[in-house]
Amino acid sequence: MxxxxxxxxxxxxxxxxxxxxxxxxxxxxxxxxxxxxxxxxxxxxxxxxxxxxxxxxxxxxxxxxxxxxxxxxxxxxxxxxxxxxxxxxxxxxxxxxxxxxxxxxxxxxxxxxxxxxxxxxxxxxxxxxxxxxxxxxxxxxxxxxxxxxxxxxxxxxxxxxxxxxxxxxxxxxxxxxxxxxxxxxVNPESFMYKEQGFSRDTYAAPDEKIIFYVGRLVREKGVQVLLDAAPDILTREPKVKFIIAGKGPHEGALREQVNQMGIANRVYFTGYISDQVRNALYHWADVAVFPSLYEPFGIVALEAMAARTPVVVSDTGGLSEIVVHGVDGLKAYTGNSRSLADNIVPILRQPQLANTLVENAYRKVLRDFxxxxxxxxxxxxxxxxxxxxxxxxxxxxxxxxxxxxxxxxxxxxxx
CATH class of the missing domain: 3.40.50.2000 (Glycogen Phosphorylase B;)
Incomplete structure (x- = not known):
């Protein structure tokens, strides 16, 4: 052939x-x-x-x-x-x-x-x-x-x-x-964490939990919804850092949104990151969040699952087909910041829930993808x-x- x-x-x-x-x-x-x-x-x-x-x-x-x-x-x-x-x-x-x-x-x-x-x-x-x-x-x-x-x-x-x-x-x-x-x-071996001299302290304080997003900064990826959810999350879990990795035409609007909300000290825009840094951030993150408004498939969710990071996704498009709510991840109503916060906080507070989601998700990746x-x-x-x-x-x-x-x-x- x-x-x-x-x-x-x-x-x-x-x-x-x-x-x-x-x-x-x-x-x-x-x-x-x-x-x-x-x-x-x-x-x-x-x-x-x-x-x-x-x-x-x-x-x-x-x-x-x-x-x-x-x-x-x-x-x-x-x-x-x-x-x-x-x-x-x-x-x-x-x-x-x-x-x-x-x-x-x-x-x-x-x-x-x-x-x-x-x-x-x-x-x-x-x-x-x-x-x-x-x-x-x-x-x-x-x-x-x-x-x-x-x-x-x-x-x-x-x-x-x-x-x-x-x-x-x-x-x-x-x-x-x-x-x-x-x-x-997805190839799980491509998302294995390796010690390469990166420091978690570069991105968050030792006592801060990490909420991680990686992807293009365009409106349909829904990062603005995650930022809208930040005050609610911070009220319930004050020690949190939002790490937004990637670049795109919507970055300026997102930075302005953060400044207007007064949470600039809680949000870190990394810009483009290498695969090695991405893998380290997946390893350090307490939860990976993908709040897309439109998502034909959602490869980033699979990547997070392969990296053994618990995921919260919006209930739309291919993301909805990848994640089974409460089994291998959690799903929030699309475009709803309150629903997003309500699904992120339990993972931050319940390590056992996070571990269960991670193990089920990793088995699914190996079996189906x-x-x-x-x-x-x-x-x-x-x-x-x-x-x-x-x-x-x-x-x-x-x-x-x-x-x-x-x-x-x-x-x-x-x-």
Whole structure:
């Protein structure tokens, strides 16, 4: 099985959770005897080509032309990806499946699909409609149209939760038999705490309990709800430090919120942190809190569970499917700061409850969210799509388009 995969994120370029997802999935697919050729966006200092755990990683850079907006930049990235993909597919002479991650690679995926008449699988990690609770301007509607287009062109669509499955059916009218739910996964060994010279005293006083959030600082992640809950929590548990790790466009508003509430001495914005510091903070934290307003899956909750940190999440999206309330975590009403406080405080006060949640959560991670299992499910989809493709009118008829793209790639090579 030979797959060309497209993703705009891959380490070291990491904006959200997509980079880690693609890294773990591709590494696990290699163990399932799937040959993976990944085309992704470049990053300063990263090689244009390297093998990572057996994965052939090709990095490209968008054209160095000014971009008036992000959508234009995405188009420039896609043209650069296509320039790399054309000679790659020609040289391989035997690609079985294309796999595209989200709308940011839709143009490249669609062009390769039709030029070489190959089956294409798409994974949709989130939607513009869901992120914004609707479509409110022309840019959002444009991105949503591209998402619809990618779903339409895909032979099969993978999503990470039943919540996302329902969203895709509702927003894009995707037929049920085209959708497949495969959850995200986590490698517990990646979240083991190791003594590396970090000090807990850097982040909190010895007598302070730690409430930890890590993730992008965007409105849909709900950090503002956690801050709204802080006075209630501090009234009941005065010795608490809120550690907010990550960066994003909502950071300024969150800092202003903290200042207006008069709790700046109780909140530590760390900015970006390394994986080693993240693991240390999980180890020191008394509870990890993820109060998202919109969350297609919620990989951070799995990571906290793998790190053996008790979790409190909002009862929404994929988070609601990961956590069983009172068994392996606690769930609060979405957007409700009082409910959030009411679920955080018991974990701070009851060590036995925290320990029970941690042990149950860790067992669930090992049982249900291993990447080897997820890669096997993904490979099965590749095989099903390939089998259907072989009986279609497309199979065995890529010669004309392949010849055209071969001539085009030679032309690009000259200039």
């Amino acid at each position: 030979r797959v060309v995969m497209l993703s705009w994120e891959y380490p070291p370029k990491s904006v959200g959770g997509l980079a880690q997802h693609v890294y773990d999935l591709t590494s696990a697919l290699i163990k399932e005897e799937v040959e993976v050729f990944l085309i992704t966006c470049g990053s300063p200092g990263a090689p244009e080509y390297e093998q990572v755990n057996g994965v052939h990683v090709h990095r490209v850079h968008p054209y160095q032309v000014s971009s008036p907006d992000f959508v234009t930049w995405v188009m420039q990235l896609n043209v650069a990806m296509l320039e790399r993909a054309i000679p790659l597919v020609n040289d391989l002479q035997g690609v079985h499946v294309l796999h595209a991650h989200d709308w940011l690679v839709a143009y490249t995926a669609r062009a390769l699909k039709h030029a070489y008449q190959l089956p294409m699988v798409a994974t949709i990690h989130a939607t513009e409609y869901g992120r914004n609770h609707g479509l409110h301007n022309d840019i959002q509607r444009h991105i949503s149209d591209i998402e619809w287009w990618l779903n339409y062109e895909a032979w099969r669509v993978i999503c990470c939760s039943h919540y996302m499955e329902n969203e895709l059916r509702r927003v894009f009218q995707i037929p049920q038999d085209k959708l497949k739910v495969i959850p995200n996964g 291993g990447w080897r299992k997820i890669a096997g499910q993904t490979k099965t989809i590749y095989e099903e799509v390939l089998e259907a493709y072989k009986t279609s009118a497309w199979h065995g008829q890529p010669e004309r388009q392949g010849w055209i793209f071969d001539r085009f790639s030679r032309f690009l090579g000259k200039y």
